[in-house]
Amino acid sequence: MASIVKSLGIEGVEGYLVDVEIKTIFGQPMVSIVGLGDMAIKEAKERIVAAINDGGYTFPEMKIVINLAPSDMKKGGSHFDLPMALGILLETGQLKIRRRESYAYIGELSLNAKIRSCNGILPMVIAAKKAGIKNVIVPRTNIKEALLVGEMNIFGFDCIQEMAAFLEGKSEYEPPKKIEVQSSPSPHTVDFKDVRGQDALIAYIVVAAAGGHNLLMLGAPGCGKSMIAKRIPTILPGMTEGEALEVTKIYSVAGMLSGNNGLIQQRPFRAPHHNASTNALIGGGNNATPGEISLAHNGVLFLDEIAEFTKRTLDSLRQPMEDGVVTISRVRYTNSYPASFMLVAAMNPCPCGHYGSSKCKCSDYEILKYRQRISGPLLDRMDIQKYVQPVRFQELSNQAEEGNRSEDLRERVEKARDIQKKRFNGIDSINCNAQMTGNLIKEHCQLDKPGQDLLQKAHDRYEYSARSYHKYLKIARTFADLDGAKTIRETDVAKALMARDLEQENMGLMVL
Amino acid sequence: MEYWVWLSQIKGVGARSQRKLLENFMTPRAVYEASEEELRKVPGIGNVLSDNILSARSLADAYDVLEKARQKGINILTYNDSMYPKCVKTAFDAPAVLYYKGKFNQDMVGVAIVGSRRCSEYGKRIAVEAAGHLANNGVSVISGMAKGVDGYAHVSCIKSGGFPVAFLGSGLDVIYPKEHQPLMEGIVAQGVAISEYPPGTKARPEYFPQRNRLISAFSCKILVAEAGENSGALITAEYGKKMGREVFAPPHSIYGSQGKGCNQLLQQGATLYMAPEQLTKQDGMIEEHHRSMGSHSNLISGLGAGTSTGGKEPTRVLHRGNAEERLVLKALLESPKTIGELGTATGIGQIALIETLAKMEIDEMIERYPGGRFIMK
Numbered sequence: 041m042a043s044i045v046k047s048l049g050i051e052g053v054e055g056y057l058v059d060v061e062i063k064t065i066f067g068q069p070m071v072s073i074v075g076l077g078d079m080a081i082k083e084a085k086e087r088i089v090a091a092i093n094d095g096g097y098t099f100p101e102m103k104i105v106i107n108l109a110p111s112d113m114k115k116g117g118s119h120f121d122l123p124m125a126l127g128i129l130l131e132t133g134q135l136k137i138r139r140r141e142s143y144a145y146i147g148e149l150s151l152n153a154k155i156r157s158c159n160g161i162l163p164m165v166i167a168a169k170k171a172g173i174k175n176v177i178v179p180r181t182n183i184k185e186a187l188l189v190g191e192m193n194i195f196g197f198d199c200i201q202e203m204a205a206f207l208e209g210k211s212e213y214e215p216p217k218k219i220e221v222q223s224s225p226s227p228h229t230v231d232f233k234d235v236r237g238q239d240a241l242i243a244y245i246v247v248a249a250a251g252g253h254n255l256l257m258l259g260a261p262g263c264g265k266s267m268i269a270k271r272i273p274t275i276l277p278g279m280t281e282g283e284a285l286e287v288t289k290i291y292s293v294a295g296m297l298s299g300n301n302g303l304i305q306q307r308p309f310r311a312p313h314h315n316a317s318t319n320a321l322i323g324g325g326n327n328a329t330p331g332e333i334s335l336a337h338n339g340v341l342f343l344d345e346i347a348e349f350t351k352r353t354l355d356s357l358r359q360p361m362e363d364g365v366v367t368i369s370r371v372r373y374t375n376s377y378p379a380s381f382m383l384v385a386a387m388n389p390c391p392c393g394h395y396g397s398s399k400c401k402c403s404d405y406e407i408l409k410y411r412q413r414i415s416g417p418l419l420d421r422m423d424i425q426k427y428v429q430p431v432r433f434q435e436l437s438n439q440a441e442e443g444n445r446s447e448d449l450r451e452r453v454e455k456a457r458d459i460q461k462k463r464f465n466g467i468d469s470i471n472c473n474a475q476m477t478g479n480l481i482k483e484h485c486q487l488d489k490p491g492q493d494l495l496q497k498a499h500d501r502y503e504y505s506a507r508s509y510h511k512y513l514k515i516a517r518t519f520a521d522l523d524g525a526k527t528i529r530e531t532d533v534a535k536a537l538m539a540r541d542l543e544q545e546n547m548g549l550m551v552l
Numbered sequence: 553m554e555y556w557v558w559l560s561q562i563k564g565v566g567a568r569s570q571r572k573l574l575e576n577f578m579t580p581r582a583v584y585e586a587s588e589e590e591l592r593k594v595p596g597i598g599n600v601l602s603d604n605i606l607s608a609r610s611l612a613d614a615y616d617v618l619e620k621a622r623q624k625g626i627n628i629l630t631y632n633d634s635m636y637p638k639c640v641k642t643a644f645d646a647p648a649v650l651y652y653k654g655k656f657n658q659d660m661v662g663v664a665i666v667g668s669r670r671c672s673e674y675g676k677r678i679a680v681e682a683a684g685h686l687a688n689n690g691v692s693v694i695s696g697m698a699k700g701v702d703g704y705a706h707v708s709c710i711k712s713g714g715f716p717v718a719f720l721g722s723g724l725d726v727i728y729p730k731e732h733q734p735l736m737e738g739i740v741a742q743g744v745a746i747s748e749y750p751p752g753t754k755a756r757p758e759y760f761p762q763r764n765r766l767i768s769a770f771s772c773k774i775l776v777a778e779a780g781e782n783s784g785a786l787i788t789a790e791y792g793k794k795m796g797r798e799v800f801a802p803p804h805s806i807y808g809s810q811g812k813g814c815n816q817l818l819q820q821g822a823t824l825y826m827a828p829e830q831l832t833k834q835d836g837m838i839e840e841h842h843r844s845m846g847s848h849s850n851l852i853s854g855l856g857a858g859t860s861t862g863g864k865e866p867t868r869v870l871h872r873g874n875a876e877e878r879l880v881l882k883a884l885l886e887s888p889k890t891i892g893e894l895g896t897a898t899g900i901g902q903i904a905l906i907e908t909l910a911k912m913e914i915d916e917m918i919e920r921y922p923g924g925r926f927i928m929k
Contacts, residue, residue: 239902240891258924389923396923398808401670403699405731427924429890498914534910545920550680550707552734 042107043131046144046173047123048164049108049115052375053289053330055160055167057144059109060120062127067103073124075108078116078327078372087118087149088125095153095200100132114372116327119158122147122177125200138209143175143195144168146182153200157181159295162288165189177203183216184302185292188285228274228306233443235268241426242444244539248424249275249449250456251518252472254361254383256346256419258542259428261393265386266311268428269342272384273309274446276340277454283338286378290337294330308339310381314348322356323377328368333360334377346385347413354418357383361421364469385422387414389545404549411546423474423511425542456521473518478510485513490530498537502547512536555580556630558614560649561750564604567645572596574631574648584609620751624725626651637661643769643795647748653724654744660717662692663831664771664792666764666785667701667778672810673922675701675778678802678825680708682775685828687714692743694719694771696763697736699729701777701785706735709743716743717770721763722755723747746770764788768795773831775800776822779813786813789822800825873917876900876908881917884928888921 042063049058071085092099106124108115123145129135137143146164148156161182166189168176175193178186183196195213197203205211232242248255249272257265279287288304291297297304312321312332323331333341343349360366364380389395390402391410402410419425457472463484464470470477476484487495495516499509513528516536520528559570559580576594577583583591583605591602621628629635629650639661640646663686665679683693683705693709695702697718709716716739722728724747727736739745748766749759764784768774768791776799779785789799801818802825804811818824872881876898883889883897891909895902909926912918921927 237892239895240906243903243906260923396673396921396925398672400922401672403670404676404704405699409731427890429892429924494911494914501914501916531907534907537910537914538906541920541924545922548920550676550704550711552707552710552738 043127045123045127045130046142046168047108047120048144048146048167049113050117050160050163050293051113052377053163053286053293055164056113057167057171057173058115058120059107060123060127061107061109062124062131063105063107064100064128064131065103065105069101069103071104071106073106073108075106075111076114077108077120078114080118081108081115081120084118084121084124084149087121087151088128090151091121091125091149091153091200092128094151095204097129097134098132100128104128104131116373117158117160118148118156119146119160119164121149122155122200122203125149126203129204135204135208137207139207141175141193142173143177143207144173145177147177147179147197149200155179155197155199155203159297160293161185162188162285162292162297165192165194166289168192180216185288185297188288188303228446230271230446231274232271232446232449235264235271236443238264238268238429239444241268241428242449243535244424244426245272246275246449246453247515247518247522247535247539248272248382248384250453250472250522251423251460251514252382252474253423253515253518254421254474255385256422256425256542257384257386257428258389258425259386260395260397260430261388263428263430265428266342266344269311269340269344269384269386270309271446272340272342272382273307275449275453276307276382277450277457279305279307279338287338290330290334290377294335296335308336309342310336310339311342311344314343314345316349316353318350318353318356321353322360322366322379323368323375324370326370326372328370328373328375330377331366331368333357333366333379333381336381337378339381341381341383343383343385345387347387347410351413351415355415358417358421383422385414386428389427389542404551408546408549408551411542419542420507423515424539426539427541452522455524456518459521459524473514473521476514476517481510481513481517485517485528486526487513487516487528487533488530491516491528491533494530494533494537498533508543512539515539553628553630554611554614554618555584556649557617557628557750558608558611559583560647560748561613561617562605562608564601567647569597569601570631570648571645580648584611617750620725621651624653624751626653626724626751627656628652629656637770639772640766640769644765644791646769647766650746650748651724651750652744652746654740654742656744656746657692657715660692660694660715660744661770661772662686662694662715662717664694664767664774664788665701665705666695666767666774666776666788668780668783668785668810668813669698669700669702671700671704671778672808674804675810676704678775679704679777682777682828682831683708683714684712686831687712689832690714691832692717694767696721696760696767696788697732697739697745698784699732703732703735705777706739710735710738714742718743718745719763719766719770720745720747720749720755721759723749723751723753725751726754728755760784761787765791768792768797771797773798773800775825775831776814776817777802778804778811779817780809781812781816783813786817789817798823800830802826873912873915876904877912877917880905880908880912880926881928884918884926888925888927890923890925894926 042061045060047058047060048055089099148158157179162185165186177195180196180198186194259265284303284305310332321332360379366379367376390407392400394400460472516528516532519532519535573583631648679701686693687709692715694717695705706716718739727733764787768788774792774797776785776789792799799822801814801822804814879898918926919929
């Protein structure tokens with residue numbers, strides 16, 4: 041009878057149970073691994089042979105067939121080394137498990153029988169829990185990540201022999217000391233109070249953060265766009281445990297979880313460079329791994345110099361922005377990753393960057409052409425488009441005046457988010473004002489009389505499309521929420537009307 | 553018609569020689585059929601020219617041009633056509649044949665707005681404001697459809713529902729610069745594009761001064777919005793002076809090279825341009841032209857309306873709006889400002905200013921200025 045060892049595989053950011061079946065057959069000595077494994081799995085046999093010999097066991101001189109079931113799912117990763125090696129030891133009778141509970145095994149082997157850390161521990165342990173397996177054996181270096189999943193018995197070992205002694209009942213498990221599972225979020229090192237003289241802009245950034253509106257900042261080179269963008273995560277509300285787990289899962293799969301960090305509790309801030317490829321941004325590669333937009337899940341994706349990204353790369357953002365999920369299809373893999381992020385972009389207002397100053401000699405046509413590098417549909421999803429004014433030196437040096445503190449701003453954002461949470465309670469996939477559909481806008485964006493009049497006046501003057509009209513309503517709704525107002529007031533409408541500098545400016549360009 | 557085109561195509565026979573030939577033979581056909589002796593009798597036509605005329609005696613090319621023009625919707629205006637504006641004929645040696653696309657209108661003699669291709673925001677603003685004003689007063693806006701000032705003047709004129717007139721330095725089917733394709737369509741739809749070059753002619757540097765000569769001839773006033781030291785707009789102004797057109801130039805900074813040409817024009821006696829109303833102010837020239845054309849244009853009726861001044865004087869400005877709005881306007885009187893600068897200048901908090909500015913923009917008291925700034929309307 042074949043020996044069966046439990047392990048886990050990963051698809052996207054979700055784990056699933058894998059049975060590692062091992063059978064030794066009389067015949068030419070060889071190892072054959074089946075079950076749609078990738079190169080890392082095919083190469084595993086060399087590691088296993090070395091590790092078994094080095095661990096003081098003998099590798100059987102027989103034909104060995106290893107099957108990873110379910111056999112029709114593609115599998116990848118080096119973490120099947122440990123269950124496969126264990127299975128061979130069980131099959132050849134060199135090791136007998138005396139413990140009665142069922143275990144799952146995750147771990148990569150080194151040639152000298154050590155157990156190495158691997159990626160995707162968190163989703164795999166979660167999957168194990170879902171499958172009803174209470175005990176999981178992981179590399180010792182990954183133990184903290186595995187412990188994030190509550191109500192599980194996690195065992196971490198350094199080498200095969202140590203694990204074998206435990207399984208045979210020869211020794212008891214000694215948990216490593218000092219494991220803090222819940223690390224408190226490390227405080228932000230930046231703060232909005234460093235940004236002075238930009239009260240108006242900060243008001244719009246707060247609205248963007250509160251209503252989930254995407255933000256585009258325009259400004260001359262060096263005016264502080266990146267400085268402001270880096271501070272946006274500091275005013276976003278803290279992540280719920282569910283959100284934090286989602287983010288940690290993605291980073292775990294991407295192999296970006298440094299061993300000792302445990303749960304990621306700060307909203308991610310990703311700032312890919314503008315020569316990033318489409319795959320780097322949305323995900324892809326041989327194994328369809330998560331891209332920047334998934335790494336920015338529940339956080340901020342900052343695209344500096346957005347006009348310098350290739351058009352194709354930018355357009356690939358449209359679908360994930362709409363759905364909050366990105367599906368990457370490759371010949372060998374098709375994976376879905378969560379990608380619900382706040383897009384913050386920055387760009388120069390014209391090719392030379394100094395539009396509006398005497399330095400700029402760009403013609404209106406050139407300016408429009410430059411701005412059109414960002415396609416209409418994408419620009420349309422940037423509800424707020426504001427100019428960033430260069431920070432002047434007096435304001436930098438003026439220490440007496442206290443600016444907007446991130447903490448206060450975050451409090452306002454959280455309040456507005458709470459209102460929205462109640463508003464959209466029970467509505468699927470809509471969490472904030474920016475995601476409102478036409479019907480919801482009608483239902484929730486009630487204006488008082490002066491507000492109605494003002495919007496009508498603006499509408500008559502600029503002949504807004506229905507889409508623009510809705511956009512202003514949504515922004516006005518968030519302004520009202522920040523003040524806790526039930527109906528949208530005139531001041532909210534007025535502020536909303538000033539939220540789209542770029543669109544307003546493009547209307548004035550002298551181009552047919 | 554083919555004889556006209558033929559005449560205009562002969563190598564070495566320019567506008568002046570064409571005129572002389574026509575005075576002698578009355579029609580281009582007669583020129584075509586004239587013998588060598590007859591041609592030589594014409595004063596100013598030497599052996600070389602007459603040889604040229606005789607050797608060019610084939611209508612094949614002319615038919616070619618006509619066919620091309622027909623395909624591309626290009627019309628032809630000949631020198632003896634009653635539509636050919638008199639003030640153009642008298643101004644200089646007008647070309648025998650003009651190609652045009654759009655509505656050729658007898659009232660189209662108007663005001664030229666010209667300037668450099670790479671212009672500053674200041675020059676752009678002057679061009680846009682002047683063209684808008686002219687359009688609103690029913691005066692056609694004449695320019696060269698080049699980048700920069702020319703383009704802005706045309707676009708502004710089209711957006712204000714005026715009558716744009718563009719003179720090209722190439723055939724009417726060759727659009728230069730390429731990006732002005734939509735502009736060309738707009739001009740043809742709402743006004744007229746004119747060229748002395750047959751369809752298919754590529755733009756050449758030496759054609760542009762010739763085109764400037766036409767711009768000048770078709771205008772009664774010329775506004776040079778912004779011109780550097782060697783700007784082609786100065787050539788237009790030079791022709792304008794020779795033809796007795798009034799040349800306007802706004803003052804520019806004496807430190808930059810941007811407006812050196814304009815300042816030079818002013819020094820040489822051009823009219824100081826201060827407000828677009830100057831361009832529509834009633835004077836003999838336009839009226840005379842229209843009387844001579846025997847047409848009653850909306851131009852003359854429009855002139856009266858054009859004399860009202862824009863509310864730019866400080867005293868008037870400061871009586872508009874509420875207290876806050878007046879503070880903002882006062883601050884904007886100096887220069888365009890960002891919201892941050894307005895906050896410092898007025899002492900009003902930026903958050904409160906957002907609302908004020910939004911309302912002022914809708915009430916058309918202020919408008920956007922490049923770089924996220926605001927300016928008084």
